[in-house]
Amino acid sequence: MTKFDLDIGAMNRRQFIGRTAAAGLIAASSGTLVGTSAHAQAPKTGGHLKLGLKGGASTDSLDPATYSGAVLFVMGRCWGDTLVESDPKTGGALPALAESWQPSADATSWTFKIRKDVKFHNGAPLTVTDVIATLKRHADAASKSGALGLLLSIQTIEEKAGDLVITLKEGNADLPLILSDYHLVIQPNGGMDKPLAAIGTGPYKLTNFQAGVRTTFEKNKQDWRSDRGFVDSVEIIVMNDNTARVAALSSGQVHYINSVDPKTVNLLKRAPTVEILKTSGKGFYSFLMHCDTAPFDNNDLRLSLKYAIDRQAILDKVVGGFGKLGNDYPVNENYALAPEGIEQRAYDPDKAAFHYKKSGFDGAIVLRTSDAAFPGAVDAAVLFQESAKKAGITIDVKREPEDGYWTNVWNVQPFSATYWGGRPTQDLRYSTSYLSSADWNDTRFKRPDFDTMLLQARSELDEAKRKALYAQMAVMVRDDGGLILPVFNDYLNASTKAVKGYIHDIGNDTSNGYVASRVWLDA
Amino acid sequence: MQPDLETGRLPAQKMSADGAQPPQETRQDKVGAAPPPEGVIDGFFWRKLRLHQPLSALILQRLGLSIGLLFAASLLIFGGVEALPGDFATTYLGQAATPQAVENIRHELGLDRPLGERYVSWLSGAVRGDFGTSWASRNSVGEQIGNRLGNSLFLAFFAALISVPLAIALGMISVHFRDRFADRLINIVSLAAISLPEFFIGYLLILYFGVQLGWATFPSTVYAGMPFADRLSAIALPTATLVMVVLAHMMRMTRAAILNVMSSAYIETAELKGVSGLRLIAKHAAPNALAPVINVVALNLAYLVVGVVVVEVVFVYPGMGQYMVDAVTVRDMPVVQACGMIFAAFYIFLNMAADILAILANPRLRHPR
Numbered sequence: 001m002t003k004f005d006l007d008i009g010a011m012n013r014r015q016f017i018g019r020t021a022a023a024g025l026i027a028a029s030s031g032t033l034v035g036t037s038a039h040a041q042a043p044k045t046g047g048h049l050k051l052g053l054k055g056g057a058s059t060d061s062l063d064p065a066t067y068s069g070a071v072l073f074v075m076g077r078c079w080g081d082t083l084v085e086s087d088p089k090t091g092g093a094l095p096a097l098a099e100s101w102q103p104s105a106d107a108t109s110w111t112f113k114i115r116k117d118v119k120f121h122n123g124a125p126l127t128v129t130d131v132i133a134t135l136k137r138h139a140d141a142a143s144k145s146g147a148l149g150l151l152l153s154i155q156t157i158e159e160k161a162g163d164l165v166i167t168l169k170e171g172n173a174d175l176p177l178i179l180s181d182y183h184l185v186i187q188p189n190g191g192m193d194k195p196l197a198a199i200g201t202g203p204y205k206l207t208n209f210q211a212g213v214r215t216t217f218e219k220n221k222q223d224w225r226s227d228r229g230f231v232d233s234v235e236i237i238v239m240n241d242n243t244a245r246v247a248a249l250s251s252g253q254v255h256y257i258n259s260v261d262p263k264t265v266n267l268l269k270r271a272p273t274v275e276i277l278k279t280s281g282k283g284f285y286s287f288l289m290h291c292d293t294a295p296f297d298n299n300d301l302r303l304s305l306k307y308a309i310d311r312q313a314i315l316d317k318v319v320g321g322f323g324k325l326g327n328d329y330p331v332n333e334n335y336a337l338a339p340e341g342i343e344q345r346a347y348d349p350d351k352a353a354f355h356y357k358k359s360g361f362d363g364a365i366v367l368r369t370s371d372a373a374f375p376g377a378v379d380a381a382v383l384f385q386e387s388a389k390k391a392g393i394t395i396d397v398k399r400e401p402e403d404g405y406w407t408n409v410w411n412v413q414p415f416s417a418t419y420w421g422g423r424p425t426q427d428l429r430y431s432t433s434y435l436s437s438a439d440w441n442d443t444r445f446k447r448p449d450f451d452t453m454l455l456q457a458r459s460e461l462d463e464a465k466r467k468a469l470y471a472q473m474a475v476m477v478r479d480d481g482g483l484i485l486p487v488f489n490d491y492l493n494a495s496t497k498a499v500k501g502y503i504h505d506i507g508n509d510t511s512n513g514y515v516a517s518r519v520w521l522d523a
Numbered sequence: 524m525q526p527d528l529e530t531g532r533l534p535a536q537k538m539s540a541d542g543a544q545p546p547q548e549t550r551q552d553k554v555g556a557a558p559p560p561e562g563v564i565d566g567f568f569w570r571k572l573r574l575h576q577p578l579s580a581l582i583l584q585r586l587g588l589s590i591g592l593l594f595a596a597s598l599l600i601f602g603g604v605e606a607l608p609g610d611f612a613t614t615y616l617g618q619a620a621t622p623q624a625v626e627n628i629r630h631e632l633g634l635d636r637p638l639g640e641r642y643v644s645w646l647s648g649a650v651r652g653d654f655g656t657s658w659a660s661r662n663s664v665g666e667q668i669g670n671r672l673g674n675s676l677f678l679a680f681f682a683a684l685i686s687v688p689l690a691i692a693l694g695m696i697s698v699h700f701r702d703r704f705a706d707r708l709i710n711i712v713s714l715a716a717i718s719l720p721e722f723f724i725g726y727l728l729i730l731y732f733g734v735q736l737g738w739a740t741f742p743s744t745v746y747a748g749m750p751f752a753d754r755l756s757a758i759a760l761p762t763a764t765l766v767m768v769v770l771a772h773m774m775r776m777t778r779a780a781i782l783n784v785m786s787s788a789y790i791e792t793a794e795l796k797g798v799s800g801l802r803l804i805a806k807h808a809a810p811n812a813l814a815p816v817i818n819v820v821a822l823n824l825a826y827l828v829v830g831v832v833v834v835e836v837v838f839v840y841p842g843m844g845q846y847m848v849d850a851v852t853v854r855d856m857p858v859v860q861a862c863g864m865i866f867a868a869f870y871i872f873l874n875m876a877a878d879i880l881a882i883l884a885n886p887r888l889r890h891p892r
Contacts, residue, residue, distance in 0.1 A: 052742070057659075057849040057852070057853075058660070058667070058671075058841075058845065058846045058849045058850070058858075059657060059659030059660050059849050059850060059853050059855055059858070060659070060660060061659060061660045061661055061662075063661070066659075141623070142627055143627070144624060144627055144628055144631075148623075148624065196661070208746070208747075208748075210670070210746055210747070210841070211660050211662070211667075212841070212845070212846070212849060213744060213746060213841040214744055214746050214841075237742060237744050237839065238839070239742060239839050240836065241836050241837055241839065243726055243729075243837070244729070244741075244742060244836075244837060244838070244839050247726075247729045247730065247733060247734050247741060248741060248742050248839075250734055251733050251734040251737060251741060253733075253740075253741055253742060254742075403607070403608070403852070404607070404608035404609050404614070406613075406614075407608055407609035407613045407614065408608050408609070439622070
């Protein structure tokens with residue numbers, strides 16, 4: 001259910017309620033992980049860090065259950081912690097508020113040891129009770145939490161001998177990573193009484209919050225970790241206008257901005273004080289077809305459209321080269337246990353024409369698109385139209401209003417543009433939208449044999465067997481599914497040169513939300 | 524009174540082109556409109572009041588109409604947001620909506636109740652001054668609007684403080700030097716300023732004064748507890764942008780209205796008796812040209828309060844416009860309604876004030892035939 005949104009604008013607020021991997025910060029390794037400097041630098045402390053971020057609105061609420069959009073994502077990481085974080089390089093689970101964990105043999109019952117030395121911002125110690133209350137609040141069937149969908153398989157959450165024990169309805173080897181979701185910030189008494197208090201265990205304490213305008217934090221002097229939170233204070237200014245962000249960064253009024261437009265990134269590069277931060281991610285831009293709706297219920301027609309798209313042209317022209325080619329399955333090498341050696345599908349008008357003819361379909365195919373689907377979706381659709389024309393396939397590009405796109409077009413119309421944010425694991429990626437019964441099965445991909453393999457892989461603790469299953473599943477989606485995936489987009493952010501220690505995190509954008517706790521200022 | 528009827532529409536159209544306007548541009552009829560409906564005020568009393576206190580009668584009548592208009596505007600806004608595709612639950616959850624989550628939200632907010640019932644319950648709260656809580660942020664709408672409205676008024680006040688006297692002075696100067704170099708220059712510059720879209724002016728100012736010269740503060744974000752001097756320096760660029768946007772319109776109206784008067788016989792008389800120069804314009808011509816100028820100033824003031832969402836976005840300024848657009852995007856009805864009501868109230872109030880001032884400036888209008 002995660003849509004990590006690169007382009008949440010004020011006029012065009014796209015939702016990203018969803019899930020991302022939490023990123024772990026490995027003690028004492030921050031210097032070596034940084035791509036910006038060849039030499040490991042010791043972090044400097046102090047200073048006032050200013051972030052100009054797109055993706056906030058005056059409707060934002062401090063309750064982490066409702067978090068969506070880049071601003072709240074980063075804010076939650078400032079004041080709170082999750083039980084588990086994810087490794088910025090591999091995506092593997094790292095201990096955070098849970099110091100260790102142990103699954104049962106069938107991965108249905110998990111025991112987490114909770115850290116004892118942690119205090120909330122209000123001085124109260126962190127207890128197992130707080131953790132349990134937090135998880136119960138998000139897992140409640142009546143909850144509006146963005147993490148509810150992730151927690152549906154939980155049967156019980158209880159305390160046993162001072163540890164947290166979670167019992168699942170079915171085995172799941174990925175449970176620790178699920179708990180790294182950014183909604184699952186541990187709050188005193190789970191935030192049952194005061195969901196909006198923003199009291200947590202994070203590196204910064206909230207000092208002021210004006211929804212959609214500005215948020216300030218000060219350093220949490222009692223932070224339980226010494227490898228983060230280097231600046232004295234953090235200020236987040238909501239800047240939904242692309243030009244405003246770029247102007248504020250190049251004039252030095254802010255230290256960091258997110259969501260740089262790929263079309264202007266080369267101009268921004270010329271500014272002597274600015275550094276472009278490009279991070280490879282797991283999210284992608286795509287077109288989807290409903291496998292159960294005519295004419296897309298014919299696999300030859302689906303294949304013909306997959307061959308008729310010029311992926312390279314979309315990579316170059318729509319995302320300015322900032323991305324990687326997709327191969328019609330929703331996983332790339334940033335996922336653990338990613339399949340290897342699947343042949344890259346390329347633009348081939350002859351094969352497209354062959355399959356098109358074989359499908360027996362004739363006439364125009366309506367493709368619905370909007371820049372709400374992803375930035376440049378209209379351009380991408382027109383490029384698709386052009387490349388398909390060379391194969392003798394007629395596509396009618398129908399531009400839809402941005403407002404209401406997710407309600408009226410996506411997952412409703414049989415052929416439309418969309419994007420998906422990353423998921424921590426392949427299991428979650430496929431469970432979200434390729435399981436026959438999934439709510440967001442936006443390609444109507446329904447194959448019982450695929451479902452069986454997915455469930456088999458989920459509870460499989462042997463990695464080699466798991467990887468083999470995932471490779472088979474990827475091929476099934478690639479050759480039989482309704483997904484046309486031209487590119488995986490990079491996360492594009494920028495900072496001034498004073499910002500050091502930025503960690504390129506494959507988990508999600510803005511260093512998986514941890515930008516404020518990971519960087520330091522070197523004036 | 525003629526020219527303002529045409530040009531007076533300009534800002535209203537401009538605003539609706541910005542796309543963020545509630546349908547409140549219900550410009551009232553000119554002075555001396557129809558008497559209030561029968562039964563509202565006793566007929567005899569009303570006639571007496573009109574005869575002896577025409578101004579009080581007019582203000583009373585206008586106030587009554589304004590309340591009716593506000594009511595109509597609230598219906599329009601409510602209906603308009605309802606007609607948009609998707610409701611709060613689906614748009615708030617976006618692509619992440621599950622039937623269960625949508626149902627939870629709908630039930631909690633009472634979206635499963637019938638339309639009329641929801642409107643009546645909102646209205647009964649609003650009449651008592653309770654605008655409810657925002658669905659999205661769960662904060663009190665009244666409190667949030669207080670901050671935002673304060674910011675909007677702060678910016679509008681300074682923009683008006685500079686632009687209104689400047690426009691009227693420039694208008695008089697250009698009449699004085701009509702068809703000569705100064706007149707042409709003022710016209711060309713102000714037309715150029717109004718012809719450029721406001722976001723473009725904004726970007727130019729940011730580029731030169733914010734980024735390259737570094738003289739001005741950017742972004743213009745203001746927040747509670749910000750020192751007053753910092754606030755002033757933060758709004759320098761947006762104020763400059765707004766001044767450029769509204770200046771030409773008021774200036775040209777002043778010029779046209781005064782020129783209109785300048786051709787009348789009494790001005791000729793004044794000239795013949797030796798009055799000349801700016802004194803003639805300011806003392807003799809301007810008072811009779813006041814009415815249309817007041818109207819155009821009022822429309823521009825209304826624009827400065829309700830129509831500046833683009834400027835707010837460009838300069839990252841937390842005003843009302845941005846607040847309302849955010850709310851419309853997620854169909855946060857209590858916020859949309861409250862913002863719409865405030866905008867409509869401003870519009871109606873400023874227009875009413877303009878009408879009354881125009882009547883004060885021209886006694887002939889007090890006794891319509």
